[in-house]
Amino acid sequence: MDQTQALTEAVQGAANTHRPLRLVGGGTHEFYGRAVDGKTLSIAGHKGIIDYDPSELVITARAGTLVSEIEALLAENQQMLAFEPPRFGPSATLGGAVATGLSGPRRPFAGALRDFVLGARILDGRGQSLHFGGTVFKNVAGFDAFRLMAGAQGGLGLILDVSLRVTPKPRSERALVLDLGSEAARLRVVDMMRHPLPLSGAFHDGERLHLRLSGGEAAVTGLARDLGGEDEPMAVWQDIANLAHPALAGDGPLWRIAIGQTRIAPADWGPVWDWAGGVRWIRQEIDAPNLWDAAAALGGHATLFRGPRDQVFQPLAPAVRRLHERLKTAMDPFGIFNPGRLYEGF
Amino acid sequence: MLDTFDDQVDGPFGQVGTGILRRRLEPLLPPGGLLTTTEGMRPYETDGLAAYRSLPGAVALPETVPQVQAVLKACSDLGVPVVARGAGTGLSGGALPFPGCVLLSLSKFNKILEIDPQARTARVQPGVRNLAISEAVAHLGLFYAPDPSSQLACSIGGNVAENAGGVHCLKYGLTVHNILSLEVVTIDGDILHLGSEALDTPGYDLMALMTGSEGLLGVVTEVLVKLTPLPEVARVILASFDDVEVAAGAVAKIMAAGIVPAGLEMMDGPALRAAEDFAQAGYPKSAAAILLCELDGEAADVTEEIARVSNLLTEAGAVEVRVAKDEAERKKFWAGRKGAFPAMGRLAPDYYCIDGTIPRRALPKVLTEIGRLADAHGLGVANVFHAGDGNLHPLILYNSELEGDSERAEALGGAILELCVEVGGTITGEHGVGREKINQMCVQFTQGENDAFHALKAAFDPKGLLNPGKTIPTLARCAEYGALHVHKGVLPHPHLERF
Numbered sequence: 001m002d003q004t005q006a007l008t009e010a011v012q013g014a015a016n017t018h019r020p021l022r023l024v025g026g027g028t029h030e031f032y033g034r035a036v037d038g039k040t041l042s043i044a045g046h047k048g049i050i051d052y053d054p055s056e057l058v059i060t061a062r063a064g065t066l067v068s069e070i071e072a073l074l075a076e077n078q079q080m081l082a083f084e085p086p087r088f089g090p091s092a093t094l095g096g097a098v099a100t101g102l103s104g105p106r107r108p109f110a111g112a113l114r115d116f117v118l119g120a121r122i123l124d125g126r127g128q129s130l131h132f133g134g135t136v137f138k139n140v141a142g143f144d145a146f147r148l149m150a151g152a153q154g155g156l157g158l159i160l161d162v163s164l165r166v167t168p169k170p171r172s173e174r175a176l177v178l179d180l181g182s183e184a185a186r187l188r189v190v191d192m193m194r195h196p197l198p199l200s201g202a203f204h205d206g207e208r209l210h211l212r213l214s215g216g217e218a219a220v221t222g223l224a225r226d227l228g229g230e231d232e233p234m235a236v237w238q239d240i241a242n243l244a245h246p247a248l249a250g251d252g253p254l255w256r257i258a259i260g261q262t263r264i265a266p267a268d269w270g271p272v273w274d275w276a277g278g279v280r281w282i283r284q285e286i287d288a289p290n291l292w293d294a295a296a297a298l299g300g301h302a303t304l305f306r307g308p309r310d311q312v313f314q315p316l317a318p319a320v321r322r323l324h325e326r327l328k329t330a331m332d333p334f335g336i337f338n339p340g341r342l343y344e345g346f
Numbered sequence: 347m348l349d350t351f352d353d354q355v356d357g358p359f360g361q362v363g364t365g366i367l368r369r370r371l372e373p374l375l376p377p378g379g380l381l382t383t384t385e386g387m388r389p390y391e392t393d394g395l396a397a398y399r400s401l402p403g404a405v406a407l408p409e410t411v412p413q414v415q416a417v418l419k420a421c422s423d424l425g426v427p428v429v430a431r432g433a434g435t436g437l438s439g440g441a442l443p444f445p446g447c448v449l450l451s452l453s454k455f456n457k458i459l460e461i462d463p464q465a466r467t468a469r470v471q472p473g474v475r476n477l478a479i480s481e482a483v484a485h486l487g488l489f490y491a492p493d494p495s496s497q498l499a500c501s502i503g504g505n506v507a508e509n510a511g512g513v514h515c516l517k518y519g520l521t522v523h524n525i526l527s528l529e530v531v532t533i534d535g536d537i538l539h540l541g542s543e544a545l546d547t548p549g550y551d552l553m554a555l556m557t558g559s560e561g562l563l564g565v566v567t568e569v570l571v572k573l574t575p576l577p578e579v580a581r582v583i584l585a586s587f588d589d590v591e592v593a594a595g596a597v598a599k600i601m602a603a604g605i606v607p608a609g610l611e612m613m614d615g616p617a618l619r620a621a622e623d624f625a626q627a628g629y630p631k632s633a634a635a636i637l638l639c640e641l642d643g644e645a646a647d648v649t650e651e652i653a654r655v656s657n658l659l660t661e662a663g664a665v666e667v668r669v670a671k672d673e674a675e676r677k678k679f680w681a682g683r684k685g686a687f688p689a690m691g692r693l694a695p696d697y698y699c700i701d702g703t704i705p706r707r708a709l710p711k712v713l714t715e716i717g718r719l720a721d722a723h724g725l726g727v728a729n730v731f732h733a734g735d736g737n738l739h740p741l742i743l744y745n746s747e748l749e750g751d752s753e754r755a756e757a758l759g760g761a762i763l764e765l766c767v768e769v770g771g772t773i774t775g776e777h778g779v780g781r782e783k784i785n786q787m788c789v790q791f792t793q794g795e796n797d798a799f800h801a802l803k804a805a806f807d808p809k810g811l812l813n814p815g816k817t818i819p820t821l822a823r824c825a826e827y828g829a830l831h832v833h834k835g836v837l838p839h840p841h842l843e844r845f
Contacts, residue, residue: 055602056705078604107545114551115523130795136703138520138737138775140509140558141783141790142799142818147522147554156550168604190464194487196575196643216647260543262465278545300544313548319536324549326805331798342549 002062003046004129004160010041011158012127014336021336023154025064026091029100033153033341035309043095043158050161051135054079058118058135060163063095070094074166082110082167086241095159101151104241105201105212108193108261108276114150116165122149122157125332135163148327154338155346156331170200170214172221175236178209178229182271183264185209189276190262197223202276203240205247212237240274247272248281253307255282255291259300266294281305313342347756348781349398351444355823356815360425361446367404370424371448374408374416381405390449393434393441394496395782397698397752402429402443409454411531411567418565419535421448427814428533430561432472432504435496437699438780440507440560440816450565452503458482459568465543466573467526472503472566476510479571488573491518494776495684503566509558511776513609513683516734517642518574520776522557529568530556533807538564555802560778561813563806577642580608581652582676585664586633590614593635594709596662597733600639601706603658605651609640610734611683614713616693617728617741618682624689627682628675630666637664637733638683640676686730687741693728694743698755702766703737703775715765716740723758725751737775738766764789779817787817788824796824 014021020038024030027044047064054077061070067085074080084104085097098120103112119133133139133146149159180188182204189202189209198215211227212234213220239245248254257280259265265273265280272281288304292314295302301314316324321343328335328346339346351359364382372380381387382404392399403426408414421428430450431441443449455471458479462468463486468479476497479490493512494500500510506528511520518524527541541553556563587593593612600610613621615634622629629636637659641651652669659667670676690697704712713729720727726743740762744755763773763786773779773786787796799818803810819827 053705053707055598056707057601058705101546101551103546111519111523112546114554115519124794124798128794130792130798132795132798134770134772135705136737136771136775137735138511138515138703138732139772140776140778141772141774141787142779142795143563143802144509144522144554144558145798145802148550150551150554151546152550168606171604194463194466194575196577198644216644216650218646218650219644222644222646258542258544258546260465261545262462263543275545298544299542301542301548303548316549317539319532319538320540320549320552323538323552323805327550327802330801330805 001045001047007041007043007046007158007160008123008127008129011123011336014039015126015334018334019336020339023158023338025093025096026066026089028087028089028092029096031306032100034312034344036338036341038339044091044093046160049073056135057166058163059166060135060161061094062161063093063159065094067092067094067097078169079166080169081116081164082106083113083116084241085113086243088242094162098150098159098162099152099154105203105237105274108278109200110167114147117146117150117162118165119163120146120149121160123160124157125334125336129160133163137165153341155328155342156337158337172215172217173234174213174220174224175232175234176211176213176224176227176229177232178211178227180209182206182273186273186277193276201237201240203274204272205245206271210236210240250283252283253285254305255286255302256305257282257291257295257300257302259295259298263298265298316343347398347752348439348784349400349442351815355820355826357810357820359427359444359446359814360811361403362424362426364403366424367426367448370420371404371406371417374420375406375413376409379407379409381407390431390434390443390451393431393439394437395439395442395780397746398439398442398781400442400444402449403446405449405451407451407454411537414450414531414565414567415535415537417448417450418531418533422533422535422809422811425809425811427811429813430507430565432501432507433475433499435500436504436508436780437701437777438774438782440778440780440813442781444815452501455503455567463488467543467570468573469568469570470502471568472506473501476500476502476505483573487576489576490571491524491574492521495687502569502571506557506566506569507559507561508776508778511737513611513732516610516732517606517608522554524572525553525557525569526572527570528553528556528566530564531567532564533809533811541570543570560780560817562803562817563812577608579645579648580640580642580676581648582638582640582670582679583652583655583659584629584668584670584679585637585639585659586630586666587635587637587663588633588665590635590713591710592663593637594713594733596637596659596664597709598706599658599662600655601734603654605655607639607734608642609638611638612636612731612733613683613686614729616726617686617730620689620693620728621682621686623692625682625685627678629682633665638679690728690741690743694726695745695747698742698744698759700738700740700742700759700762701774701777702763702771703735704766704769704771706736708769708771709736712738712765712769716762719758719761719765723754725754725758732775735775736771760786781816784816784819784823785827787819788827793821793824
């Protein structure tokens, strides 16, 4: 189901008339980012796996391909997407995952989504098809414009297809839960991460510490023995990734604050954290400017992940913002792709 | 040769006299921080691609970030191109100066500013040597994972510019996967902080874009690197094969079995024999190819994986499988691989190292075709690969004293890179495009894609002053290269099969 032709015509039409487009994949990240005023262009029908050879550790698929389909195919071959893209619904697509750029709980241990993007074919703001990167891991020809698509919220190009590096499934996994308070648990995890231990998840739900162990059998068994605690269902980690865990779920405002892992968060941010302490989740309304300042002081930034959609992302430093505007113009000269989704003005 | 800037195909190149450069730049720099004499500038006329040589208009040696800002701002005002240089070990001519440019050396920025064992990070200046970081944190049980073969000498700033890899990147990732943030000075003298201590940042991922941008977008003045806990044990297997294609097949079997080696390297007959003569590594000199497979991690798991990989190798047709019995033998096995490049000196007066990446499944075909191309050009080739990630380093053997040999080597190198593109790979896996592969960029990318790269560059550097003539070809260059290349509609070597 290659819809490159139809999508190209739609983008060229929008470029000719300077009419903005609202790019939509599965619609599962609709709540995330600022609202976009534009004509809806669905990419969901542009789907299908283009190439997958397990021994190459690469999969190439069209943007509308379901993340669930990709993960199921990989699982048949004992492989996975190590960045664990959150799935906020069954219709989540590859293009949406890349455009939003979100990584799951394995991030501090295995890397971010952008680390696994090897190449992308896009339509630029003139409707021109461009291919950046490729299907091989080591590739330094040209700028890494494909990595730039990760998290750009569709603002720099319409993603047509993506090549991702895939990872063998760990041979052994355990999910453990330990009775340990938030701050003590964070210090424990920071200390553990100084050693080559088979960790792949560290989340605190406000009351207890959840750890996921992944690796060779001996290493996982040994660490589980040292840690104690209780086993719990592995499915907990899907809930954490998808914000369906009771400590994260709900419809009210949700702030996500990424900070340095070893920084001490103010008490009023509450006890819930993921990413081994590198991300705080807060389910309450907070005055945004104060939060932005506080997050920046701890080496990070805050996002109004769910909630009123006027200003969602941390304001950029002036020189960085100017650069964003120029990059946007370079790739999308008529401003037709998701204008305003990241920041007002671009 | 490409060490001459050609206004016709490389675009405009601003130049001012040495006198003006001295008047404007000397006051901005510490005493002795501006070199303008030929003998003073001689060490900067080439980088690790020593076949290309050219003197700059001046060499600036700033010691502080405000001095870097001031020099860049002045160059921007004067319209003079700037070439940033780290340790000068790059292999693609990325730090090659052109007449009239200012060569900006970051060699004085050689301090490790801060090590944070809890956060497992180090804040370093760009001139710090790659290996110096690992050495400085070894007592904490940590290391900096990317290990390009020049790690003894190459600088972290250069590693960022090239997105350097190395033997261990198969498991531990490239430079982009092992850095957290960058401080960058733009050509206008602005300071940008890209990336952060936190594991993501709002807006576009500019740190990722900056990594591997080869000095075309900005000058890196500080890097926050991620440190990795040292594995408990590392062990290596040496497997020999009597057929190169069988060895290539064994690589695919290991990868498909769900094993992630810390390193998976291959050498063909000529390469392993030269390396053995050079380093006495214990390689079987009668083999057609050898594989080195390193596994690291928890001791019991490594023991188990060594057994699994040994079986896989035997099943895949290895004629001999040896596990290094101790650390001394492990180092010895690796010494041969690490000495492979200098060992080429035993085979020919000069060698030219090529750097392409291909999908692993194309390896047997590509090896055969490289052999045919080498014969067609009348030159020998020894092959060394980072087999686990399909990154080839064919070493073309030639003699620069012989009339036409250098040109033949350059032409053969270009043909091998184009072969890599044809099979779905890339013209550079880790050495960068630099000046060396600028023509092959016309083969790998369409004009539209190269235009997009120029547009991205212009967003950072509107006047096009940072490292011009490198990495992204102009339309004129591609037109000229295409005209030479597809001469009267006929590809070179039409007798060769294309796939």
